[in-house]
Amino acid sequence: MMQFNRFVLDNGLRVLVHEDNSTPMAVVNVMYDVGARDEDPSKTGFAHLFEHLMFGGSIHIPEYDEPLQRAGGENNAYTTNDLTNYYCQLPAENIETAFWLESDRMLSLAFSKKSLDVQRKVVCEEFKEHYINKPYGDVWHKLRELAYTTHPYRWMTIGKELSHIEHAHLDDVKHFFFKHYRPVNAILVVAGNVKTEDIKRLAEKWFGDIPMGEKYNRHLPQEPKQQAARLIEVHADVPLDAFYKTWHMASRLEKGYYVTDLLSEILGGGASSRMFQALVKEKKLFSNLDCYHFGTVEKGLLAVEGKLVKGVKMEDVEKAVNEEIEKIKAEPVTEIELQKVKNKTESIIAFEDMTIMSRANSLAFYELLGNANLMNEELAKYHEVTSGDILACSQEILDEKNSNTMHYFSRN
Amino acid sequence: MINRKTEPAIKDAVDFNLHLKNFEYFELDNGVPVYAINAGAQEVVLAEWVFYAGNWYEEKNIVAATANHLLKNGTVGKNAFAINEHFEFYGAYLNRNCYNETANITLHALTRHLPELLPVVAEIISDSVFPEEELAIYQQNQKQRLKVNLKKCDFVANRLIDEYVYGLSHPYGKYTTMADYDALQRDEVARFYNRFYSKGKCILFVAGKLPADIQAQLNNAFGKLPLNKETLPIVQHAQVLAIQKKYNVVNDEAGVQGAVRLARPFPNRHHADFPKVQVLNNIFGGYFGSRLMSNIREDKGYTYGIHSHIQNHIQNTALLVSTEAGRDVCAATINEVYNEMKVLREELVDEEELHLVRNYMMGTILGDLDGPFQIIARWKNYILNNLTEDYFYNSINTIKTISAEELRELANKYLVPDDYFELVVV
Numbered sequence: 001m002m003q004f005n006r007f008v009l010d011n012g013l014r015v016l017v018h019e020d021n022s023t024p025m026a027v028v029n030v031m032y033d034v035g036a037r038d039e040d041p042s043k044t045g046f047a048h049l050f051e052h053l054m055f056g057g058s059i060h061i062p063e064y065d066e067p068l069q070r071a072g073g074e075n076n077a078y079t080t081n082d083l084t085n086y087y088c089q090l091p092a093e094n095i096e097t098a099f100w101l102e103s104d105r106m107l108s109l110a111f112s113k114k115s116l117d118v119q120r121k122v123v124c125e126e127f128k129e130h131y132i133n134k135p136y137g138d139v140w141h142k143l144r145e146l147a148y149t150t151h152p153y154r155w156m157t158i159g160k161e162l163s164h165i166e167h168a169h170l171d172d173v174k175h176f177f178f179k180h181y182r183p184v185n186a187i188l189v190v191a192g193n194v195k196t197e198d199i200k201r202l203a204e205k206w207f208g209d210i211p212m213g214e215k216y217n218r219h220l221p222q223e224p225k226q227q228a229a230r231l232i233e234v235h236a237d238v239p240l241d242a243f244y245k246t247w248h249m250a251s252r253l254e255k256g257y258y259v260t261d262l263l264s265e266i267l268g269g270g271a272s273s274r275m276f277q278a279l280v281k282e283k284k285l286f287s288n289l290d291c292y293h294f295g296t297v298e299k300g301l302l303a304v305e306g307k308l309v310k311g312v313k314m315e316d317v318e319k320a321v322n323e324e325i326e327k328i329k330a331e332p333v334t335e336i337e338l339q340k341v342k343n344k345t346e347s348i349i350a351f352e353d354m355t356i357m358s359r360a361n362s363l364a365f366y367e368l369l370g371n372a373n374l375m376n377e378e379l380a381k382y383h384e385v386t387s388g389d390i391l392a393c394s395q396e397i398l399d400e401k402n403s404n405t406m407h408y409f410s411r412n
Numbered sequence: 413m414i415n416r417k418t419e420p421a422i423k424d425a426v427d428f429n430l431h432l433k434n435f436e437y438f439e440l441d442n443g444v445p446v447y448a449i450n451a452g453a454q455e456v457v458l459a460e461w462v463f464y465a466g467n468w469y470e471e472k473n474i475v476a477a478t479a480n481h482l483l484k485n486g487t488v489g490k491n492a493f494a495i496n497e498h499f500e501f502y503g504a505y506l507n508r509n510c511y512n513e514t515a516n517i518t519l520h521a522l523t524r525h526l527p528e529l530l531p532v533v534a535e536i537i538s539d540s541v542f543p544e545e546e547l548a549i550y551q552q553n554q555k556q557r558l559k560v561n562l563k564k565c566d567f568v569a570n571r572l573i574d575e576y577v578y579g580l581s582h583p584y585g586k587y588t589t590m591a592d593y594d595a596l597q598r599d600e601v602a603r604f605y606n607r608f609y610s611k612g613k614c615i616l617f618v619a620g621k622l623p624a625d626i627q628a629q630l631n632n633a634f635g636k637l638p639l640n641k642e643t644l645p646i647v648q649h650a651q652v653l654a655i656q657k658k659y660n661v662v663n664d665e666a667g668v669q670g671a672v673r674l675a676r677p678f679p680n681r682h683h684a685d686f687p688k689v690q691v692l693n694n695i696f697g698g699y700f701g702s703r704l705m706s707n708i709r710e711d712k713g714y715t716y717g718i719h720s721h722i723q724n725h726i727q728n729t730a731l732l733v734s735t736e737a738g739r740d741v742c743a744a745t746i747n748e749v750y751n752e753m754k755v756l757r758e759e760l761v762d763e764e765e766l767h768l769v770r771n772y773m774m775g776t777i778l779g780d781l782d783g784p785f786q787i788i789a790r791w792k793n794y795i796l797n798n799l800t801e802d803y804f805y806n807s808i809n810t811i812k813t814i815s816a817e818e819l820r821e822l823a824n825k826y827l828v829p830d831d832y833f834e835l836v837v838v
Contacts, residue, residue: 022453023782024428060416065701070768072425072775074700089779091428096420104416121713125669129716129736133669135563205414237666239559271484272497280553281492287553307556340501347503347522350454354783 002353002375004363005196009203011212012184016363016372017199018191020356026192027089027356028098030106031364033187034180035082036159037152037220037298045159048079049123049168050176054086056115058105071097079157082297083368089357092193096202103206106186109177116170123165127158135238139305139408146232147246147301147404151223182213187367191360223248223299231405237412240287241308243317244406246301247397249293253369258381259393260293260302265341266333266390267291267324268304272340275304275324284309285317297369302397314407329394332387345382424767425774426812432804433787438627440616441635447791448626449619451784455523457620458785459530461537462796464644465515465608467583472600473592478550479605480510483517485546487539490532492546498532506533512583513726514796515608523621530633538610538637542602551593558590566736568663569671569837576659576833577675577730579652584725607642614639615795619788651728653677659835667838670742674733674749676831678722681797685822687810689722689731692822694769695761696720696752697733701768703752704733712748714741726797731826742836756823760816773811 004018036047054077055064068075073090088098131137140156148154159165188207190199226248250256268275268291279285286306294300308317352358366374436448470476484506485492499506504521517536521529561567571587578585616634618626679686690698697704697720704718718735737745761769780786794803 020453025779025782061419066768067419069699069701069772069775070419071422072428072771072778074772074776074779091423091425091775091778093423094425097422100416100420107416118710118713122709122716125714125736125738126716128668128738133565133664133667133736135560209414239563240556270496270500272493272500277493281549284549284552287556307560309552310556336501340497340503343503344500345503347456347505347520350456350522351520354452354454354456354785356782 002359002363004372006372007200009183009208011208011210012215013203013207013210014187014367015199015203016187016189016367017194017196018189018356018359018363019194019196020191021193023192023356024091025089025356026092026095026098026190026194027087027360028095028102029085029087029189029191029360029364030102031086031187031189031368032084032181033185033216033368034084035080036155036157037081038180038216038218039152039155041152041155043164043168043172044155044161045123045157045165046168046172046176047084048157048159049119049165050173051077051079051084051086052119052123053109053115053173054105056112056119057110058101059108059110061101061104062110064101064105067097068101073098081153081157083365085361085364087357087361095190095194099202099206102188103210106181106183106207107210109173111170111174113170116168116173120165120168123158124162127162127165131156131158136242136408138234138236139242139244139406142232142234143244143246143404143406146230146406147248148223150221151298152220153223153296153298153300178213180216183207183210184212184215187364189360189364189367191356191363220298226402229400229403229405231407234406234408235411236408238408238410239412240310241314241410242305242408243286243308243314243321244303244305244408245321246303246404247399247402249300249302249397251299252295252297255381255389256393256397259385259389260397262338262341262345262382262385263328263390263393264291264293264302265344266337267328269341269344274328275321278324279306279317279320283320285312285320314409318405325398329391329398332391335387338385338387338390342382342385346379349379425771425778428774428778430774430777430781430808432781432790432801434801435788435791440631442637443640444614444616444634446616446618446627446630447788447795448617448622449784449788449791450622451619451787452621455621457521457523457526457618457622458788459519459533460617460792461517461533462514462615462617462792463516463609464513464613465604466510466512467586468513468647468649469608469645470604472595473586474588474596475600475604476515476608477510478547478596479542479601479609480508480515482542482546482550482601483508483536483540483609485550486541486543487535488541489535489539491543495532495536499529502528504529523623526623526629530629534633534637537634540605540609542598542605544598547596547598547601551596555590555593558588558593563664565663565667565669565671565837568661569673569734569835572659572661572837573673573675573732573833573835576654576835577677579650579654582649582651584727611638611642613644617788617792619784651677654833657833659833661835661837663837668739669736670739670836670838672733672735672737672742672745673835674746674832675730676826676833678729678731678826680725680727680729681799681803685825686722687807688814688818689822689826690807691769691773691811691814692756692819692826693720693722693731694773695765695819696756696827699772701772703756704749707752708735708737708745708748712741712744714738714745714748718745739838742838746834746836750829753823753827753829756827757820759820761819762816766816766819770811774808777808
């Protein structure tokens with residue numbers, strides 16, 4: 001059971017404190033309720049580029065990293081389609097340094113032209129390193145566009161294309177900041193060797209006078225229910241053919257999310273999973289195979305992917321994957337299979353909760369979902385799932401009409 | 413109004429009294445040493461069996477890694493599926509890794525499941541059978557994986573730079589080809605396993621919230637195995653440095669980035685310069701605020717990241733700079749790396765930067781000592797490198813006291829462009 005205290009400042013900033021005096025460290029985690037889904041379709045990649053700019057100096061502090069490092073701290077940040085998260089860890093005695101730094105960049109950035117110029121280039125190199133200069137690096141760009149016709153999950157956080165990042169202006173940066181980076185759209189979590197009363201005092205002192213801002217209300221275009229299967233063929237300079245198939249699944253808080261999470265584990269979550277055993281080990285169609293989902297807040301994707309053994313035909317793997325899909329739709333999974341994936345989930349949660357950094361991150365995420373205490377209810381939700389639920393969920397989402405497939409062919 | 417321009421007072425991390433929690437030590441009936449850290453709030457445990465079964469001891473390429481990889485693929489009593497299902501049923505993770513001197517088996521599990529899991533780990537250590545069919549699947553799939561990796565400039569660059577520094581016949585410098593996979597024979601793998609696992613030299617590390625009877629549990633499962641009876645063969649490998657210093661390789665005509673690697677030989681942890689150069693390396697390219705990052709990423713935007721580090725080897729090692737940079741700025745990147753070396757050779761690091769780096773390194777160590785898995789990892793590193801806790805306190809003392817003059821002296825010794833192999837793979 002994860003203990004925490006929660007309070008809200010007058011400007012709407014939600015603050016959560018998790019006390020753990022077994023560590024000498026403290027974590028300060030600031031999560032902003034903005035991600036790539038909130039971008040203009042003609043200016044994609046912006047939330048992520050913006051994350052880089054948050055390290056380019058704030059209104060009173062020219063350099064973010066130096067003072068933090070001087071206080072013995074480390075930090076990082078990440079952007080997803082749903083949110084942007086900044087976190088630092090430092091010796092608990094020096095925690096005020098983190099409050100000073102985080103509050104100043106929430107108050108206002110310095111909006112330096114130089115920082116924008118450099119970070120545009122850095123992000124372009126990041127784009128190249130991960131998505132252009134890697135075999136199969138374009139897969140999820142293409143598959144997202146195929147699977148989503150309308151919803152902004154259509155593009156990846158890095159952005160749709162390099163030119164969107166190259167054309168970012170300082171005005172866009174300012175507008176984005178004052179729209180999204182306001183206390184009313186943010187969550188502050190402090191975890192580690194701290195006391196709630198001290199954190200209350202520090203939060204009031206450093207964040208209390210930041211203007212509230214306007215609550216951002218999300219009205220994203222919703223994805224219409226898919227009516228027919230879609231297929232895309234790609235030919236590229238890669239060594240092996242590859243197969244990808246996705247299905248639309250439930251959003252993060254629906255029961256179907258937990259069922260699908262377990263379903264993905266049963267299908268392809270480990271070396272004793274159904275598809276790995278049948279398709280990699282017995283039939284030897286794939287040299288590797290993975291089944292996973294995106295864990296997104298809104299309706300996400302369940303995916304199966306693998307590289308074909310040289311000489312194996314695309315239609316044969318497609319048929320074999322479909323056979324496994326039909327099997328799981330036809331008969332309930334065994335109690336042993338279900339118990340196995342529940343045990344695995346319990347263990348994942350226990351290992352995740354080992355560090356204060358991960359605990360702080362989870363608290364912020366569940367608060368963003370609407371209620372930090374959901375963190376304590378997760379395991380029970382998995383335990384409630386029955387084999388009947390899995391059967392019903394398989395029949396609902398693993399419908400051919402709900403699927404998007406990619407055949408990725410080697411040109412060599 | 414609060415003053416937002418002045419940073420709050422800090423406690424200097426150099427004033428922290430860092431303490432490395434000591435391990436508990438015991439031996440199993442067969443003499444296998446066990447190092448244990450009992451700590452943590454979660455009911456989880458990590459056990460790691462380290463065998464002297466790295467590629468140092470193989471007579472033919474990739475035999476050691478293959479034996480290690482196939483440990484989960486069949487014993488006398490269980491096939492690969494049954495082994496995997498057993499560990500996965502209990503929500504446990506059984507992994508294995510092959511390094512140069514050593515290879516390991518690691519188990520992450522909920523503490524309460526250890527009684528069901530440990531006997532099966534023992535079975536893997538004593539009764540693996542390496543079925544022909546499992547070997548064939550492994551060969552086929554590893555070759556496919558290698559094919560994909562060979563398309564990546566960073567993968568190719570990592571192989572080549574090690575070749576230049578250590579030589580293709582040295583365990584740190586050799587790498588795998590398609591032909592090596594084809595040449596694998598089941599019997600060689602089984603023989604290696606018998607010698608270096610079943611009858612090998614093993615050290616056991618455990619950490620987490622340990623059960624009260626951990627000693628008995630381990631002894632029951634592993635205390636009777638014929639481990640640590642035979643002495644290890646003494647194997648020497650000569651380090652052969654390449655003659656040519658500079659390389660440009662085109663791996664992918666259409667590549668938009670180049671993998672840049674600069675490396676020079678460097679002594680191991682027993683050399684007096686080692687802890688000192690760790691401080692120098694931090695300043696140079698070891699953290700986000702380093703000279704290389706500040707200049708090449710944060711000022712010029714040539715790359716998403718650039719780092720320098722000392723490779724983690726037990727014997728002679730290497731000091732390495734690595735980055736992936738835009739294809740058209742690879743040469744400029746290398747120039748800037750040399751410029752930063754020059755500055756460190758000629759100018760003293762100022763007190764403010766040195767103070768920052770000292771605090772940063774201390775803070776990082778403090779964070780690294782947080783939690784049982786981190787503490788055992790540090791001890792394991794010391795034990796495998798034949799170091800004691802003196803090394804820890806000496807390193808801390810070095811961070812606190814090294815002077816700018818010493819750093820400049822070390823830069824003149826170790827940051828000299830002529831000593832470096834230089835490689836760009838597009």
